Amino acid sequence: MFVHIRDLHYKYPNAEELTIDQFNLTINKGGITTILGESGSGKSTLLRLIAGLEMPTKGNIMVGDDCMCSHSKFVQPENRGIGMVFQDYALFPHMTVKENIQFGLLKWSRKEKKTRLQEVLELVNLEGYDKRYPYELSGGQQQRVALARALAPKPKLLLFDEPFSNLDADLQIKIREELRKILKTTGVTSIFVTHDQEDAQALADNIVILRDGKITDTGTPDEIFGTDCDISERLAVKPRVLSKL
Amino acid sequence: MSIIFVSLILLPNLSIIVQFFSESNDNWTHIKEHMLSTYITNSIILILFVGVFTALIGTSLAWLISAYDFPLRGFFKWGLILPLAIPPYIGAYTYHGMLNYTGVIQTTLRNQFEITVNQQYFNIMNMPGAIFIFVMFLFPYVFTITKAFLARQSTSLIENARILGSSSWRIYFKVVLPITRASIVAGVSLVILEVLNDYGVVKYYGIQTFTTAIFQTWFGLGDLNSAIKLSGTLMVIILGLLILERVLRGRKRFSFTTTKVKLLKPVPLKGRNKWLAFSYCMGIFSLAFILPLLQLIYWALLTYEKFLSNELFSVIGNTVFVAFFAATIITVMAIVISNFSRLHRGLTAKLFPKITILGYSIPGAVIAVGIVTLFISIDELIYSWGWTSSYILSTSVVMLIFAYIVRYLAVAYNSVESGFERIGTNFTEASRMLGNSVTQSFFKIDLKLIRGAIFGGFILAFIDILKELPLTLILRPFNFETLATNAFNYATNEMIHEAAIPSILIIIISAVAIYFFHYVLERE
């Protein structure tokens, strides 16, 4: 049990309904979990709650042995040791790839920073790109920089918010596989949020299906999808091709 | 921190608010019966037309310059901000100077061509004339803010619209205007506040507005209490409008964080369109800057001998010093407050920035009363402790600088806020996820990303202070002249020729500041 979320509730200040309603989840160390849901299902909010960017109305979050939040405690996001890859990457436009990646290495020595930079660049296959600015990179490269940046400080847990939504289909499949390999190599525990069942199927060890802030189904990809051909209806997720338009 | 700042701003307004709730007297009936209805109608007409025209001219120019390439585009980028350097009341005097019976147009017609044209056709001193003056000298507020926004705008939206077969006009009305709404609102609200506050133009042109009512009540009826009540009413209306806009805008946010944002690449215009675009920009630029400047230079040549003295240099020094110093403080405060409001949810965080508008929404002369009251009471306190032998704050330039802050915080704030709005909060969140606290993130990321907006806010505040009148006039220490007070003194005595030199100096200093601003932005 590496990540342990219990009885999580969240409501936006002006909203009437709960965005996250009684959410429980446990994740094993090194596992890749995908939260699958339509837009508006609350999946991104969930990610932000785990990251510490939002404060839950109620509930506990434990990562490793540390309590991140409970009724009496709230750890600020910068102190959680959790990494995140944003949907739009949020690469700092005024910094080079190198500066972006080293940005999170706050108390590292110069030499350590240099080694780490090489390590992660190698990991994401971007050696030699360290002097570029984000706008000089393709979408796929930007995404890999974002991943490298999130991995660099060696987070306990890595969060991905719709990581493939800005990529075209061919690239998506290629990167998906690469990504799984990288994550397995580093052994980092990770949580994905996506609306794309193929992404979920290809990446995840475990899938959680979220609808209106509630879990409707969980299990391994095989358990969820099986051989059933009527998946899309069951998940209330539109076929991928359509959702891309 | 931001709480301290906001309460500082509130204090002088407070003394006004207190009087706002005091008993009303006999004059109040007279004011209601004979002044309010026409004066308010005039104000509304003025605001409506000036608002619409500045929005149209400001955004269309910004759009042309961001999306197309045509002759002198590089110059217009900053040249079209220059009209801001001319105080509207000087513009009003100058235009009237050109068009009146002894003005250059009529005399040329009379003396060279022996044509006498009925003066009525050249009369600018009426409502349309006043609207023209305000539009010409205030549209750069909208232009600057919108241009900054478009510069960072995602090309995809506009390219998409083009691919979908929209004409340029359609793109402008269907895409550009809606997505620039936030910046238009920011720009136009500055324009409207300037118009509501103006006393120089409307007084000279004989147009009775709400501000006229305030000053008629104070100076004419000798009733400061009722005048403050009127100002308070104005303040409430403005605050209401601003909050309404916020509510209407709701949770819509127009920020872009993807690094995929490509800079809008200007499309070169060809043939007739090229010259049409050029003529449009050149036309506005001539009306709003070249013509009045030429007139001022002509007047200056008539009177320059009077001014070549050392005193002029000390006046220039004073002006630049206070403007620079106050603008710096204002910018820092604007950053702190807008950062607070951006990162916090809840009513206080949203209400805070609106308070910065207070000082901008009431006539300067009325704020001055609040500020004098505040400073005198602080001075009395210090005096009573025996630290000083006389009043020190109210007799020094501190009071004036404080007044500038109360008044112009809104200007810098609007610019900084639109900068923050553009970058959204994602970069901050990304930085926090990488182990940086809010403050660290602010200095490492946000501050650098909105450098342009910050600098823009500084320049706007700086120029506004250069031009500032009522506060400087009444709150300055002894023997402290600025270029604006100098120009005003001559202008009110109907010695417009003598007012030309200080006016030109204000324009030159502002122009240098604007160019410098442009230069820094271009280099980025």
Place this chain on the structure above:
Amino acid sequence: MSKKILFFSSIVLILLFLTACGGNESSSNEDELNLYTSRHYDIDDELYQQFEDETGIKVNVIEGSADELIERMKREGEQTADLFYTSDAGRLHRAKEQDLLQSVESDKLNENIPKKLSDEDQEWFGLTKRARVIVYHKDRVDPSELSTYEDLATSKWQDRVLIRSSENIYNQSLLASFIELNGRDEANEWAEGIVDNMARDPQGGDRDQAKGVVAGEGDIAVMNTYYLGGMLNSADDEEVKVAEQLDVFFPNQDTTGTHVNVSGIAVTKHAKNKENAIELIEFLSSDDVQKQFASANYEYPVNPNVEPAETLKQWGDFKEQDINLSILGENNADAVKIFNEVNWK
């Protein structure tokens, strides 16, 4: 956070520094004099300089509109300027009413300034005199047509009168004098008549009224003499040409006299440098200085020993309204109300 604190404290430090620099000027000092004025003429500054050269007393100045300065004095209480100088008797009276001024005894002043141009309790003293007259076009108007201010409100002058807006203090004082001389009802009628006879909506300053006459928008203008003086001596040839087509008529010579107002000066109640203040007033009323006043600004000197400038002399002598100028202040609010009621813009 520490950076912010650093920044904030540095601002506080700089403010303290600024205070230290600028703060010690207003204290009572043997060789200084603090003056609030609503007049903005170059000649004034030259005269203060001359005064300093002669006496060694430096005159510190803050300019502002009269009412703002009155408000500032009121709020400053005991720590205020020594002198209040403004170009309207009504405002001086308003300051007196608010108990901001003090009475001054000086033989020199009694000698230099006629009694009726000063306050009856000697709380303020007139220094220059301006007349509000009728200016007419030499070709289009026969001066024999002209007689009184009251006559301008008759139908004879339908659409021929040019006069500026009611916000203007000179118009307010003019009407205030009529309230005193003819009563409120007649003053009201007069204002109504003028509004009917206006050639155009009020706009611009006094000089613009003169230009309007020459441009043919109206035939006569009501304006102060020194503006026409300024135009006759303008650096701009076109203005001179315009002014040369005009002439001055002093109205009400056979009845109540032409309306005059003064620029006047007063010692404030809490003046710290009273001696110096009186010395400056005496200086400004002296023959020499009065002559300079007259020639530089085309105002009439108050000192009877001094002749007005050449430009003014050509228009001749005239009979003045015989009212106590304090009346102008007392009736000011009523005048404004009348203007509003008759819709004089």
